[in-house]
Amino acid sequence: MAIIDIVKYEQQEGVIVHKFPSCDLRWGSRLVVYPGQVAFFVRGGKVCDKFTDGTYTLKTNNIPLLNKIINLPYGSESPFQADVWFVNLLQRLSLKWGTETPIQLEDPKYDIIVPVRAHGQYGFKISDAEKFVFTLVGNMPNFNESQLQSYFRGLLLTRLTSIISKKIVNDKISVLEIPVHLQEISAYCQNELLPFFAEYGVEIMLFNIISINIPEDDPSLNEIKRAKNLSARLKIAGRENYKMERSFDVMDKAAENESGTGAAFINAGLGLGASLNMGKHMGESLMPNNGDVPPPIPTSVSYFLAIDGKQQGPYNALQIQEAIAQDLNVLNMLAWKKGMTSWQPLKTFAEFTAKDNGDCPPPIHM
Numbered sequence: 001m002a003i004i005d006i007v008k009y010e011q012q013e014g015v016i017v018h019k020f021p022s023c024d025l026r027w028g029s030r031l032v033v034y035p036g037q038v039a040f041f042v043r044g045g046k047v048c049d050k051f052t053d054g055t056y057t058l059k060t061n062n063i064p065l066l067n068k069i070i071n072l073p074y075g076s077e078s079p080f081q082a083d084v085w086f087v088n089l090l091q092r093l094s095l096k097w098g099t100e101t102p103i104q105l106e107d108p109k110y111d112i113i114v115p116v117r118a119h120g121q122y123g124f125k126i127s128d129a130e131k132f133v134f135t136l137v138g139n140m141p142n143f144n145e146s147q148l149q150s151y152f153r154g155l156l157l158t159r160l161t162s163i164i165s166k167k168i169v170n171d172k173i174s175v176l177e178i179p180v181h182l183q184e185i186s187a188y189c190q191n192e193l194l195p196f197f198a199e200y201g202v203e204i205m206l207f208n209i210i211s212i213n214i215p216e217d218d219p220s221l222n223e224i225k226r227a228k229n230l231s232a233r234l235k236i237a238g239r240e241n242y243k244m245e246r247s248f249d250v251m252d253k254a255a256e257n258e259s260g261t262g263a264a265f266i267n268a269g270l271g272l273g274a275s276l277n278m279g280k281h282m283g284e285s286l287m288p289n290n291g292d293v294p295p296p297i298p299t300s301v302s303y304f305l306a307i308d309g310k311q312q313g314p315y316n317a318l319q320i321q322e323a324i325a326q327d328l329n330v331l332n333m334l335a336w337k338k339g340m341t342s343w344q345p346l347k348t349f350a351e352f353t354a355k356d357n358g359d360c361p362p363p364i365h366m
Contacts, residue, residue: 007039008032009086016126017133017143020084031056036090038129042083047130085133092145093123093206097153102215103161109174110227114220116175118164118212120186123205124148124197131201148202156193163192164212176228178212185209306334306343317351324352 007025009018011034033039033053040050041063049063102115126132136151137143167173167188173181190207197204214221302314323330324346331347346352 006030006032007084008034009037009039010034011037011088014145015142016088016145016148017137017140018086019141020086021141024081025058027058029058031058031084033086036088038087038089040085040087040130042085043081048082050129085129087126087129087133089126089129091123091125091205094121095123095145095149096121097156097160099157099161103165105165105168105175107175107224108169108172110224112220112224112227114175114214114224115218116178116212116214118160118209120207120209120211122190122207124202125205126201127198127203128201133201135200152197155196159193159196160189163189164209174224174228175212175214176224182209182212185212301337304336305346306336320346320352 005028007020007029008031009020012018031039031051032055033051035053038050038052041048096119098119099117102117104113105116106113136148164185167185168175168178171181173185178185186207186209189209190204193204193207214224301317303317303320304311304313305315306312320330320335331345331352333346334343335346335349336343337349
């Protein structure tokens with residue numbers, strides 16, 4: 001084998017590690033290390049001497065560890081063998097990553113499970129050449145960027161699934177709010193990934209999440225949007241006002257779909273208690289009366305209510321009273337009964353606002 005007088009490696013695109021072919025060296029041979037490279041001698045599976053960029057003439061004072069193993073006298077022309085590894089320390093940027101399958105997340109604000117996809121980019125550089133070579137490269141003559149991406153792809157995505165989920169849940173970030181938190185989540189992910197990559201002599205850099213989103217055709221997207229709209233309405237109107245609004249909505253739909261008078265108001269929920277009591281009283285009135293109890297007092301007055309700008313009714317006094325008992329806001333509704341010339345709020349009706357001040361008959365004592 002010919003004696004090598006100069007050892008060098010001109011960097012090629014995408015190559016991270018290159019092992020110079022096993023060679024016969026001798027004292028006086030030159031070693032050239034280009035900027036952005038580090039070179040080290042390996043003999044018997046052990047790293048000996050390391051060199052950064054520059055041109056070196058091999059002699060005892062700059063490769064003392066290798067010389068100790070070989071034990072050749074200075075100036076000897078006898079060749080010796082050693083592996084020379086060149087490692088590219090330059091940064092690799094704009095590498096792509098993306099989830100192959102959706103990440104199943106439970107939205108911490110709306111408690112809805114949604115599938116999200118994520119993708120972004122990152123960069124890296126070799127921070128510990130020896131560790132990188134001995135943990136990933138082994139005895140391969142070359143190791144390139146695509147091999148590194150392939151090796152880390154599965155591990156990276158597995159870690160990211162856990163890291164992203166943890167961040168979103170702990171910080172209670174709704175998936176609908178993620179776009180405004182991307183920079184924060186990206187920084188958190190990079191910090192969590194640093195020790196993982198460091199185990200292989202690699203430093204991850206410029207980790208960015210470009211997007212975390214729900215597929216447009218997934219039904220959970222509409223479901224969580226509805227939940228967000230509902231939450232917004234509750235905050236703006238207040239819970240009690242929202243309940244009243246929903247009651248009016250239900251009454252309005254019931255009035256359009258029901259043909260019976262009074263059914264809309266009862267089914268809306270405001271008159272639910274009234275309907276139950278009415279059933280009870282109707283059941284009692286249908287039962288034979290043996291004279292031990294008085295029959296129910298007939299209610300002949302009919303009332304009409306203005307609900308969402310529409311006339312609803314007629315309702316009897318018992319229905320109105322039960323509705324007021326469940327929600328005092330009913331007193332603010334406009335009402336009309338026979339003999340009135342205009343609509344007035346129920347709170348102006350004496351029969352629904354009068355208190356026990358002597359105007360009502362006392363209880364009958366037996």
